[in-house]
Amino acid sequence: xxxxxxxxxxxxxxxxxxxxxxxxxxxxxxxxxxxxxxxxxxxxxxxxxxxxxxxxxxxxxxxxxxxxxxxxxxxxxxxxxxxxxxxxxxxxxxxxxxxxxxxxxxxxxxxxxxxxxxxxxxxxxxxxxxxxxxxxxxxxxxxxxxxxxxxxxxxxxxxxxxxxxxxxxxxxxxxxxxxxxxxxxxxxxxxxxxxxxxxxxxxxxxxxxxxxxxxxxxxxxxxxxxxxxxxxxxxxxxxxxxxxxxxxxxxxxxxxxxxxxxxxxxxxxxxxxxxxxxxxxxxxxxxxxxxxxxxxxxxxxxxxxxxxxxxxxxxxxxxxxxxxxxxxxxxxxxxxxxxxxxxxxxxxxxxxxxxxxxxxxxxxxxxxxxxxxxxxxxxxxxxxxxxxxxxxxxxxxxxxxxxxxxxxxxxxxxxxxxxxxxxxxxxxxxxxxxxxxxxxxxxxxxxxxxxxxxxxxxxxxxxxxxxxxx
Amino acid sequence: xxxxxxxxxxxxxxxxxxxxxxxxxxxxxxxxxxxxxxxxxxxxxxxxxxxxxxxxxxxxxxxxxxxxxxxxxxxxxxxxxxxxxxxxxxxxxxxxxxxxxxxxxxxxxxxxxxxxxxxxxxxxxxxxxxxxxxxxxxxxxxxxxxxxxxxxxxxxxxxxxxxxxxxxxxxxxxxxxxxxxxxxxxxxxxxxxxxxxxxxxxxxxxxxxxxxxxxxxxxxxxxxxxxxxxxxxxxxxxxxxxxxxxxxxxxxxxxxxxxxxxxxxxxxxxxxxxxxxxxxxxxxxxxxxxxxxxxxxxxxxxxxxxxxxxxxxxxxxxxxxxxxxxxxxxxxxxxxxxxxxxxxxxxxxxxxxxxxxxxxxxxxxx
Numbered sequence: 001x002x003x004x005x006x007x008x009x010x011x012x013x014x015x016x017x018x019x020x021x022x023x024x025x026x027x028x029x030x031x032x033x034x035x036x037x038x039x040x041x042x043x044x045x046x047x048x049x050x051x052x053x054x055x056x057x058x059x060x061x062x063x064x065x066x067x068x069x070x071x072x073x074x075x076x077x078x079x080x081x082x083x084x085x086x087x088x089x090x091x092x093x094x095x096x097x098x099x100x101x102x103x104x105x106x107x108x109x110x111x112x113x114x115x116x117x118x119x120x121x122x123x124x125x126x127x128x129x130x131x132x133x134x135x136x137x138x139x140x141x142x143x144x145x146x147x148x149x150x151x152x153x154x155x156x157x158x159x160x161x162x163x164x165x166x167x168x169x170x171x172x173x174x175x176x177x178x179x180x181x182x183x184x185x186x187x188x189x190x191x192x193x194x195x196x197x198x199x200x201x202x203x204x205x206x207x208x209x210x211x212x213x214x215x216x217x218x219x220x221x222x223x224x225x226x227x228x229x230x231x232x233x234x235x236x237x238x239x240x241x242x243x244x245x246x247x248x249x250x251x252x253x254x255x256x257x258x259x260x261x262x263x264x265x266x267x268x269x270x271x272x273x274x275x276x277x278x279x280x281x282x283x284x285x286x287x288x289x290x291x292x293x294x295x296x297x298x299x300x301x302x303x304x305x306x307x308x309x310x311x312x313x314x315x316x317x318x319x320x321x322x323x324x325x326x327x328x329x330x331x332x333x334x335x336x337x338x339x340x341x342x343x344x345x346x347x348x349x350x351x352x353x354x355x356x357x358x359x360x361x362x363x364x365x366x367x368x369x370x371x372x373x374x375x376x377x378x379x380x381x382x383x384x385x386x387x388x389x390x391x392x393x394x395x396x397x398x399x400x401x402x403x404x405x406x407x408x409x410x411x412x413x414x415x416x417x418x419x420x421x422x423x424x425x426x427x428x429x430x431x432x433x434x435x436x437x438x439x440x441x442x443x444x445x446x447x448x449x450x451x452x453x454x455x456x457x458x459x460x461x462x463x464x465x466x467x468x469x470x
Numbered sequence: 471x472x473x474x475x476x477x478x479x480x481x482x483x484x485x486x487x488x489x490x491x492x493x494x495x496x497x498x499x500x501x502x503x504x505x506x507x508x509x510x511x512x513x514x515x516x517x518x519x520x521x522x523x524x525x526x527x528x529x530x531x532x533x534x535x536x537x538x539x540x541x542x543x544x545x546x547x548x549x550x551x552x553x554x555x556x557x558x559x560x561x562x563x564x565x566x567x568x569x570x571x572x573x574x575x576x577x578x579x580x581x582x583x584x585x586x587x588x589x590x591x592x593x594x595x596x597x598x599x600x601x602x603x604x605x606x607x608x609x610x611x612x613x614x615x616x617x618x619x620x621x622x623x624x625x626x627x628x629x630x631x632x633x634x635x636x637x638x639x640x641x642x643x644x645x646x647x648x649x650x651x652x653x654x655x656x657x658x659x660x661x662x663x664x665x666x667x668x669x670x671x672x673x674x675x676x677x678x679x680x681x682x683x684x685x686x687x688x689x690x691x692x693x694x695x696x697x698x699x700x701x702x703x704x705x706x707x708x709x710x711x712x713x714x715x716x717x718x719x720x721x722x723x724x725x726x727x728x729x730x731x732x733x734x735x736x737x738x739x740x741x742x743x744x745x746x747x748x749x750x751x752x753x754x755x756x757x758x759x760x761x762x763x764x765x766x767x768x769x770x771x772x773x774x775x776x777x778x779x780x781x782x783x784x785x786x787x788x789x790x791x792x793x794x795x796x797x798x799x800x801x802x803x804x805x806x807x808x809x810x811x812x813x814x815x816x817x818x819x820x821x822x823x824x825x826x827x828x829x830x831x832x833x834x835x836x
Contacts, residue, residue, distance in 0.1 A: 290495040295561025295591060302500060302562055307522045309496035316494055418476055449811075 004079050004099045006032050009092070012083050019086075024050050024093075027057035031095035034082075040088035041106040043355045044071075048104050049091065049381050059097050072103040074210050075240070076160045084160055109134065110239075115217045117384060122259035127217045132236035136164055139232070142223040147171070153184050157234070158190025159406045162236040166222075171229045171457070171465050175216035179426055180244055180397075192235050198242055203235045209389035211251070214243040220255050229463030245425035247432045247460070249445040251386040252276070272380060272445065279377035280416070283320050284409045285403030290316045292405030304366070311361040318403035319363050324395060326353060373467040430462045496522075498559040502533070502617040505604025506543065506580055507569035511799050513580075514569075515546035516605040517558070531612035536817050537605055543583045560589040564617040565624075566596045566638070567604040573654075573671065573678035578645065581676075585642055592639040595624050598671050600681055610662030618655075623667050627655055631691035631698060645676065649787030649803045653690055658680055658746070672781040674804070679781050689772025692733055692765065693784040695719055701740060704760045706753070709743030712822070713761060722785055724793040729786055729812035731773075733765055738821040749822045758818045765816035773812060780804040786812075800823040 001403050013019035013034075022033040030054070035045065049068055056062035063073050071243055074090075076099050082092050089105035095239035096158050112134065127133045147170040153163045163184060167177050187201045195215060203212040208326065216222060217240050222232045225243045233242040243250070252272050257265040290309075294302050312319065330349040337345050355361045381387035400408030421422045423432050429436025433445050438459045443449045516537040536553065540546035551558050566584065568577060569680040584590050597620065599607055608616055627634035636644075636654050644652045651672035658664040671686030672679050682690065691697050697718045705710050718735040739749075739757075776782060782803060791797040800806060 291493070292499070294495055294498065294559055295589060298560075299500070299502065299562050299564055302495065303520055303522075306495045306500070309494070310522050312496065349680065415476070422472075 004076070004082060004094060006034075006094050007092070008079050009034060009082055009086075012079075013086070022050075024053060026053045026059070028059070029054070029096060031059065033091055033102070033248070034086055035091040036086060036089065038350060039106060039229050040091050045091050045102070045104045047103070049093070051215070053093075057191045059093070059095055059100065063100070068102075072105075072115060073193040074101040075099065076101055085260070087160065112138065118216060118218050118254070120223070120254065120256040120259065120381050121219075123218070123255035124220045126219055127313060128219060128234070128238050128239045128241055130239050131305065132162055133235050135167065135239075135241065137228070138219040139166060139223055142219055143226060148226065151177075151181060153181065153348045155184060155187050156189060156191035159193065161192040164234045165194070166234065166241075168226050168229065169228065171463050172231060173462050173464065176229075176231055176245070176426055176461070184233065187349065190294055192237070195235075195240055196239050198235060202242065202244065202425075205422070208419065208423055209392045210325050210420065210423060210430070211383070211385035211389065212246055212423060212430070214246040214383070215240050215385065216243060217241075218255055224255070225250075227468075229461040229465075231264055245428040245461075246399055246430075247425065247428060248420065248430055251381075251383040253444075262448045262450050265330040268448075270446060272382070275377040275380045276390065279374050279381070280390055280397055281376070281413065282372055283324060283372045283394060284399075284412065285399040285406075286367070287317050287320055288396055288401035288405045288409050291402060301426050305364070308364040308366045312364050313361070314363075316367065317398070319367045320371060320398055321395070323353070323363060323367055324374075324391075325397070327371060329392070428459065428460045433458075436460070471609055476741060487576045488819075493557050493559075497556055499554055499556040500704045501558055501560050502562060502564040503525040503565045503567065503608055504563055504619070505567040505569070506572050506609045507603040507605055508571040508575050508665060509539055511539060513572070514603075514605060515543060515550065516608045517550055518582065518608045518611075519558075524706070533608075533612045533616065534681060534725060535605075535609040535612060536555070537609070543580050557770050560587060561591065563590060565593060565620040565622070566594050568596070568598045568654075568732065569603040570600055570678070572597060572604075573598045573673075576676040576727075577673075577674040577678075581641060581645060583640070590638070594638040595620065595635055596638055596641055596654055597624070597636075597667070598678065599665075600652050600658045600668065600671070601660065602662075605655075607659070607665060608664050613663070617650055619665070624655065625664070627667050630699075631688075631695065633691055633695035647788070649782070649797070650785075651675070651679075651781045651783045651804070653682075653694075653783035654678075654771055655701060672776065672779065674779075674784045679779055681735045682775065685768055686775050689768045689770075690776075692718060692721075692732070692769050693772065695720075698733070702761060702764050704735075704757060704764075706756060706760075707743075711742045711757060712740040713757065714740045715761075715765075715818075715822075718765075722789045724789050729789065729810060731769065731812055731814045733769060733814070733816040735761070735765060735816065735818045736760055736821065750794035754820050754822060758820050761818040761820070762816040764786045765818065769814045769816070773814070777807045777810060780807050782807055786810070805812075 010021065016036075018037040024031050024033055029369050033045070033050065035042075038068055048071070052062060052067045054061065055140070063066050063284060074085065076085060078262060081095075082099055082101065085101035086092050090101040091104045093100040093102065109131045110129045112126050112129055114125045119184070126138060128138065139146060145168070147168050149167055149169045151165045153165065154160050155163050165177065165180055165184065183202060185200075187197070189197055190200060199213050199215065200206065200209070205212065214225075219241075222241045222243060226232055231244045233244065252269065257269055289297055290305055297305070309316070314322070326349075333345045353368065358365055358368065378387050378391055381390065393412075397409060397412035400412035402408070404411065421435055423430035432438055433441045441459065443454050453467065455467055455469050457466055457468060499519045501517045501519055503518040505518075508514070508516040513825050514537060516535055518533045518535050520533050521531070532807045536550060537560060538549040538553070539547050540549055547558070547560075584594070585592075611619065624635045634655060641652060641654070644650050653670040653672045654673070655667050656669065656671045657665040658668045668683045669682050670690050671681045688697065688700060697715050702715070702717045704713060716738055718733055724728045773784070776784065787803045790803065794800070795804075
């Protein structure tokens with residue numbers, strides 16, 4: 001066992017004003033208590049550890065006999081473990097008898113609230129918070145089973161962030177679990193402060209716009225994925241969970257789909273796929289048709305568009321790209337403005353875009369309608385990251401349409417599909433079950449079916465227990 | 471490497487794309503209708519172009535017509551293009567009108583140009599003006615888009631007979647078929663703003679031969695395809711009964727040198743007097759017999775006109791060609807036409823269900 005020196009620990013925390021040292025006399029001698037102010041509950045430390053200690057002769061006896069029984073106690077064998085313990089809010093006690101870490105952490109945490117980004121009407125209303133333990137507890141409340149395994153790792157050279165890998169031991173493929181743990185272990189960064197760190201390390205193709213890992217703030221979504229045989233990763237300090245592996249079909253599903261009538265949900269989901277196409281292709285299609293293929297427009301529509309563009313000094317492509325850019329600017333401004341001013345951005349945006357720009361003949365109403373429809377479609381996408389990727393592809397396809405007409409649109413569409421077909425998330429093709437070597441399964445991809453009609457777990461995950469029912 | 475291959479694959483189709491100048495939609499003027507007439511020096515081409523609604527002149531008239539004289543249609547197009555500040559776009563043309571003189575002089579060259587034009591659509595309806603010029607029709611209808619008027623008229627023709635609306639593609643097919651002559655719908659007018667379709671005109675080769683009467687035009691419709699809406703008024707027991715043909719089908723067989731033409735039709739009663747309201751089997755049989763006779767006479771009269779004029783605007787020639795592998799060796803089909811033998815039989819089924827229900831209800835009310 002390594003000799004743990006109080007001097008070394010004090011030296012490690014030199015120039016840390018919030019690092020505190022207390023000397024305590026007890027029956028058997030003198031010991032030193034170290035902790036970080038603000039992270040450790042000092043009242044509890046004084047009352048349940050120091051007070052009890054003063055009355056004791058031997059520290060280990062006091063712990064064993066239950067005199068000091070208020071909290072978990074660890075006996076670290078290295079200085080590094082002691083330092084890590086202190087950094088996590090534990091109180092370290094060093095005496096001639098040895099070193100002890102008392103879990104006296106003061107919990108400053110947000111209470112579980114409603115999801116901000118993924119709201120629903122009938123599905124559960126809880127969402128993850130920044131505390132990993134609370135998040136794991138939320139899942140344990142939904143899956144009351146010892147088969148829900150939670151392996152814990154520490155990531156970040158400086159931050160030492162605790163990360164949990166959750167999976168159903170009797171369902172998930174072992175190789176997938178091993179892969180997830182291996183990838184997490186390979187993460188070599190200073191710290192996990194933002195969600196992007198884990199996302200980037202899990203993404204096979206870093207240069208893709210599309211998210212290759214599903215991020216959610218909803219415990220019910222994670223629970224459903226775990227029951228399907230997927231893995232989840234929860235990092236301390238992040239109010240989200242990562243679901244692995246991710247496929248396109250998952251990005252098009254919402255928990256609400258499983259909360260109501262399955263026929264209605266199926267129609268809505270099909271509509272969502274249609275809207276995906278509209279979002280990506282509509283602005284490009286408009287540019288291509290009005291610039292190259294006017295003969296394809298119905299006569300009255302062509303005249304109406306030509307009428308509307310009368311007096312507009314810019315080409316259609318410039319008009320559409322400018323409107324798309326303005327739309328992005330409005331979204332960005334709305335995100336960064338204080339909530340009280342957010343409304344003002346919308347009003348100014350609507351006035352500037354909707355009224356003044358048309359009145360000044362800077363844009364035509366037709367282009368505005370096209371961009372607005374496309375924008376509304378992008379809001380219908382359940383996942384923000386996925387929607388962002390589609391918005392970027394929309395610009396590429398619009399430019400292709402302006403350069404090459406319908407050929408450009410088709411080429412852009414093929415390029416996007418080829419790119420999607422090339423993506424993988426932990427060995428699972430992104431376009432599963434529409435492509436990727438598994439049998440096309442319409443259930444739970446294009447349409448929603450009741451659980452009793454959807455007996456099999458996803459084929460692509462190669463789970464241990466393939467049937468949901470007996 | 472994969473990306474390079476993909477890019478190459480995507481760029482290959484570019485080789486097959488014909489590049490043409492693109493233009494902004496507002497920099498184009500959409501030609502909605504083209505009219506072609508004959509003049510001594512060649513052709514007179516008239517186009518109808520809708521005004522943009524923001525244009526001041528649009529307050530007074532909706533369409534601008536412009537006419538040029540030229541030797542060929544392509545030259546006419548170029549002259550028109552040169553006279554406009556905007557690019558003339560022919561992809562939105564929705565009607566082509568031929569003047570009577572032009573149709574009589576031959577339409578081949580113009581059809582050839584229209585078909586070759588990269589902008590022109592193949593589903594353009596083509597029609598002829600009787601006793602007038604295409605220019606008069608287009609220039610006389612500036613308060614409305616004449617093509618829309620013609621489209622509306624052609625829709626009513628189409629509602630009468632499936633074969634009524636002749637598109638450019640169909641016209642080309644007929645031009646290329648040695649066993650079939652062209653027929654086109656023609657319009658007449660007393661008031662130029664109110665033209666109406668009167669029937670079909672038939673061609674000998676590329677030149678128009680004659681205008682058929684409405685009755686003979688109906689016969690052409692019966693022979694070519696389904697008549698979907700035509701009313702006959704018959705006299706029964708001293709009272710008028712209005713019958714409507716709702717559908718018809720024609721089968722032609724060449725047996726022992728005789729064309730057996732069999733027309734099966736469905737009809738319903740539109741209006742009938744009190745004495746014939748209680749339809750019994752005898753009444754129905756009698757009405758069907760009357761309709762059969764009417765249809766047979768119509769078709770027979772039409773065939774008589776067509777064969778005498780050596781214009782086969784019916785599927786008889788196709789039937790002859792299919793029945794005789796060496797049909798081409800017999801010589802010109804048009805020369806054989808006056809000598810062909812044919813029989814016409816009609817078989818009509820009368821639907822009386824609606825009429826009987828109405829009759830019972832009326833009796834109940836009494």
